[in-house]
Amino acid sequence: MSFSIKQKVYQEVIKELQRYIERNNLNPGDKLPSERELSERLNAGRSSVREALRALELIGLVETRHGEGTYLREYRSFQTVELLSSFILRQDNMKDDLTFTKKILEKEAAKLAFARISVSDIQELKAILDVNSSNPLTKHRAFFKYLFEKTENLLLMKIWSLMDEFSHAVCVYHFEESFYNTLLKHYSERDYESIDPLFSGPSEGEQLRGIFSLDCF
Amino acid sequence: MSFSIKQKVYQEVIKELQRYIERNNLNPGDKLPSERELSERLNAGRSSVREALRALELIGLVETRHGEGTYLREYRSFQTVELLSSFILRQDNMKDDLTFTKKILEKEAAKLAFARISVSDIQELKAILDVNSSNPLTKHRAFFKYLFEKTENLLLMKIWSLMDEFSHAVCVYHFEESFYNTLLKHYSERDYESIDPLFSGPSEGEQLRGIFSLDCF
DNA sequence: AGTTATTGGTGGTCTGACCACTATTGAATC
DNA sequence: GATTCAATAGTGGTCAGACCACCAATAACT
Known part of the structure; x- marks a missing residue:
């Protein structure tokens, strides 16, 4: 009887990304692998990878530049607080x-x-x-x-x-x-x-x- | 010449969801429209709608039940804090x-x-x-x-x-x-x-x- | 009436296609 | 040789469609 709850793919991707960042000692400003590469390396569909990245983007952990790539970002809780506050309001x-x-x-x-x-x-x-x-x-x-x-x-x-x-x-x-x-x-x-x-x-x-x-x- | 910055679809979806919640005066526990319905009503691909919902789910504003639907949720930080903390340190x-x-x-x-x-x-x-x-x-x-x-x-x-x-x-x-x-x-x-x-x-x-x-x- | 099988709706995931944007490359030009 | 500009490859942005797994309401059966 395993307690490991079946996680959704996008949540696994987030965890993998954390490990990746930790392993490679990435700092704010550093570039993450491309969506397609992540998709391949993690055996996940690109849409799942995107769900993970979009979520991280929304809370401000990651910054995405069209045509360039996805970058680790200096974390600010502002967007999150902002969004949450708006819902709470x-x-x-x-x-x-x-x-x-x-x-x-x-x-x-x-x-x-x-x-x-x-x-x-x-x-x-x-x-x-x-x-x-x-x-x-x-x-x-x-x-x-x-x-x-x-x-x-x-x-x-x-x-x-x-x-x-x-x-x-x-x-x-x-x-x-x-x-x-x-x-x-x-x-x-x-x-x-x-x-x-x-x-x-x-x-x-x-x-x-x-x-x-x-x-x- | 419009100054409106081109937002990503998933961000628009989030805004629309906020408006929808406001209009219909939804409270925690209430059900949101299905992904397919939102996709249709907002003229957006289902994947974009999902990106929005996954992001909201990650920060705990929304709860998703497989086979049932997506529900507005009483805000709890749970995973968000845990997730952010590892990044913030x-x-x-x-x-x-x-x-x-x-x-x-x-x-x-x-x-x-x-x-x-x-x-x-x-x-x-x-x-x-x-x-x-x-x-x-x-x-x-x-x-x-x-x-x-x-x-x-x-x-x-x-x-x-x-x-x-x-x-x-x-x-x-x-x-x-x-x-x-x-x-x-x-x-x-x-x-x-x-x-x-x-x-x-x-x-x-x-x-x-x-x-x-x-x-x- | 109670049980079971069917069915329709939902989220979960993947694939492939196309577009838009960026930076690089390399060729043409000066 | 240096400069300019066009082609190109790589990237994110978006969509459509196809399955699958899950749940609940319904219909069919006992």
Whole structure:
């Protein structure tokens, strides 16, 4: 009585690929054998090999270049988290949580960026506010995109952008006009302590009202 | 002149599936159309549809039963984490982002939960600490799971568990022994202001050192 | 009524064909 | 000899069709 569950071919291929990578000590950027070669060497149909490679590609372990080949990739969990999050978002009716969680991320980004914001950055941010003064949405997005980049936490930014995209489909929000300039003021005065309260807003306990403008449809 | 980047068919199929799930409001356990039907409806070859489904299966979003069909699945990381971990080990540039971002979420959860924590909750949390006193990892997970549930922000919790699962495959961390009790002390003394600094730790500016114990492999 | 055989639908796999893209090769040109 | 450009071989991208194995509902039989 063997416990070895009959694996699908594409799963076997993945395992074989792992062994291959291990044996040959492949690093990110290195080339994998071609689909046809793998198909032959592993005694599997090319379609099965492709199923394996596509799956690895989707989760970001492998990069495929048309006409060139398949390459081992510097792993980033972003695509995966992104994809999973999108499914999770659809599965539950958590659209209410969306706006609030997004705001949390924005607050943290604003605080994280604090240490890395220079005088020229503040000028940049002011320029962003000016250019987008007519459209509060693009202003908000551009403003925080800059801050998130300053945090140098790519994962944080990815999650935020994802939420941003989703929130646009559900419910658009932005801060009041004065918010952005107040934040910049805190930056220029090196006043870290005032950032958090700025996001919490004047009305303690209330989560979305006060500093927010909500345009839902 | 269209700017739409030419996507691969299997990626389009995934997107279509997401839309389909959204439209029909499918929940975990519900059945997806058959491969052949999808192939027909989306004007794609069956092999392309399979590439999409296999990829979704690999990351655990979808479950396939031979002879029955393909079903939407309650997300579980299972194989994904195991698979990714073996790939990730050499590449640790994402490790910092993940751990750090996860910590941010935990901090926010601790603060959000503050308003909703009752005396009995504190007892519950103490019990959790006692029961898991031997294993710092399960203790950390159980402790914060409770807090995240208290926030009643399902999205925040989902994202956190996602990261938690991923982070376990990469690098395990937990707080120092004293951390949990200190947090509970703040709760019982209704001392909201001290929560944030507790997470920031004694060494200002340093992100991961100090209050953390990092067991990487 | 209960059991068994049939059948239709499903995923699992392979093959072969064709297209599109890339990089290399090699010939024609300067 | 160096440069340019066209042919070519190798690669991934996609599709269609053919089987097989498996499952469940149905029909036929006892």
